[in-house]
Amino acid sequence: MKNVLVTGGAGFIGSNFIRYLLRSEKDIKVVNFDALTYAGNLESLSDIAEDPRYLFAQGNICDEAQVNEALHEHQIDTIVHFAAETHVDRSILGPRQFVETNVLGTFTMLEAARTYWLKEKGQPVEDVRFHHVSTDEVFGSLKPGELAWTEETPYAPNSPYAASKASSDHLVRSYGHTFGLPFTITNCSNNYGPYQFPEKLIPVIILNALEGKPLPVYGDGQQVRDWLHVEDHCEAIHLVLSKGKSGSTYNIGGENQPANLTIVETICDILDEIQPKSEHSPHRNLIKFVTDRPGHDRRYDMDTHKISAELGWHPRHTLKEGLLDTVQWYLSHPDWVSSIRQKQEYQGWMDANYKSR
Ligand code: NAD
Numbered sequence: 601m602k603n604v605l606v607t608g609g610a611g612f613i614g615s616n617f618i619r620y621l622l623r624s625e626k627d628i629k630v631v632n633f634d635a636l637t638y639a640g641n642l643e644s645l646s647d648i649a650e651d652p653r654y655l656f657a658q659g660n661i662c663d664e665a666q667v668n669e670a671l672h673e674h675q676i677d678t679i680v681h682f683a684a685e686t687h688v689d690r691s692i693l694g695p696r697q698f699v700e701t702n703v704l705g706t707f708t709m710l711e712a713a714r715t716y717w718l719k720e721k722g723q724p725v726e727d728v729r730f731h732h733v734s735t736d737e738v739f740g741s742l743k744p745g746e747l748a749w750t751e752e753t754p755y756a757p758n759s760p761y762a763a764s765k766a767s768s769d770h771l772v773r774s775y776g777h778t779f780g781l782p783f784t785i786t787n788c789s790n791n792y793g794p795y796q797f798p799e800k801l802i803p804v805i806i807l808n809a810l811e812g813k814p815l816p817v818y819g820d821g822q823q824v825r826d827w828l829h830v831e832d833h834c835e836a837i838h839l840v841l842s843k844g845k846s847g848s849t850y851n852i853g854g855e856n857q858p859a860n861l862t863i864v865e866t867i868c869d870i871l872d873e874i875q876p877k878s879e880h881s882p883h884r885n886l887i888k889f890v891t892d893r894p895g896h897d898r899r900y901d902m903d904t905h906k907i908s909a910e911l912g913w914h915p916r917h918t919l920k921e922g923l924l925d926t927v928q929w930y931l932s933h934p935d936w937v938s939s940i941r942q943k944q945e946y947q948g949w950m951d952a953n954y955k956s957r
């Protein structure tokens with residue numbers, strides 16, 4: 601791992617991962633390849649922008665010429681592929697972009713990697729790696745009492761987002777099987793932590809609560825996700841890149857499975873505690889049950905035995921500590937928050953998603 605191309609490095613997990621990688625590896629060059637869609641934000645990397653080991657190359661994963669140029673110019677040996685459309689609610693209101701970015705974009709990345717590494721350079725396969733970042737949502741939804749998903753569980757995606765990620769996973773696997781492209785895939789659960797775009801559950805709740813706005817809980821709020829702190833996720837990806845077996849997939853989960861309503865209530869309680877004089881306390885009074893998401897998956901749960909047995913990975917953050925840190929991070933980064941929230945695209949999305957609920 602010398603010259604690493606991180607796609608989607610201006611997004612939530614990608615920006616955290618670049619920071620993690622620069623902290624963990626001394627002799628490395630990291631190229632952040634990102635189209636800067638609504639979800640991309642270079643301010644998330646302002647603290648490392650001057651690091652001589654880091655550079656930003658604006659580009660679209662669906663654009664073959666731009667991808668090829670980045671691979672050649674920087675002699676990339678490792679691709680960590682985060683770039684995607686990622687919000688389930690957006691995939692319900694506009695699925696086409698998800699197929700284009702997640703399916704065709706991943707295909708373009710794979711084809712470029714195969715051509716550059718295997719056809720042109722005839723590079724030894726142990727020197728290169730395509731790492732694909734995927735989601736637990738490809739497995740569908742669990743009924744009460746059903747066992748957690750393993751790496752062997754058949755895919756059963758329910759939303760257009762999940763289906764587009766499942767398709768991209770299949771393409772990655774097929775490039776390994778058919779062409780011998782060295783790859784790894786990680787399927788991880790819901791992430792939370794610093795720099796998450798404020799349209800996802802946890803930042804929406806924190807920011808609305810701070811302003812005394814309603815806290816929208818879809819349906820009965822009893823849906824369960826397996827919350828993973830983004831730092832724990834970055835550590836797991838780094839381990840898979842350095843020690844994971846080529847051709848393998850690994851599940852990553854947070855070992856925290858509260859219902860959505862419990863997450864919202866915990867954030868309210870944290871705010872009551874750290875802002876005792878707030879005129880909005882008790883923040884739980886702001887909770888508002890709203891119309892459910894169509895096709896809303898009920899429960900996710902990841903079996904992470906493989907990554908802990910093979911690579912010794914375990915999540916380090918408890919949800920209580922992780923949520924407290926996250927609330928404090930949003931409180932101490934008002935400029936980052938307002939630079940996103942003042943954009944018309946953001947306001948338009950929030951209106952489109954919440955006005956009719
Ligand atoms: P994000 O939405 O915060 O960021 C996505 C990034 O990709 C943005 O910087 C955006 O500009 C970039 N991008 C989008 N389309 C692009 C294109 N065509 N070309 C180049 N760049 C493009 O996403 P995230 O939450 O950081 O998720 C990163 C990855 O992790 C995704 O592949 C997602 O499916 C996966 N994942 C996320 C979660 C989660 O909870 N956030 C959970 C499981 C898996």
Ligand code: TYD
Nearest residue numbers: 688790799800801802804816817818823860
């Ligand atoms: P989200 O952060 O959108 O992630 P995902 O859909 O990928 O799991 O949502 C997490 C959970 O929170 C999901 O069950 C939907 C729910 N949710 C709400 O109840 N209210 C909201 O305003 C949002 C954005 C999500």
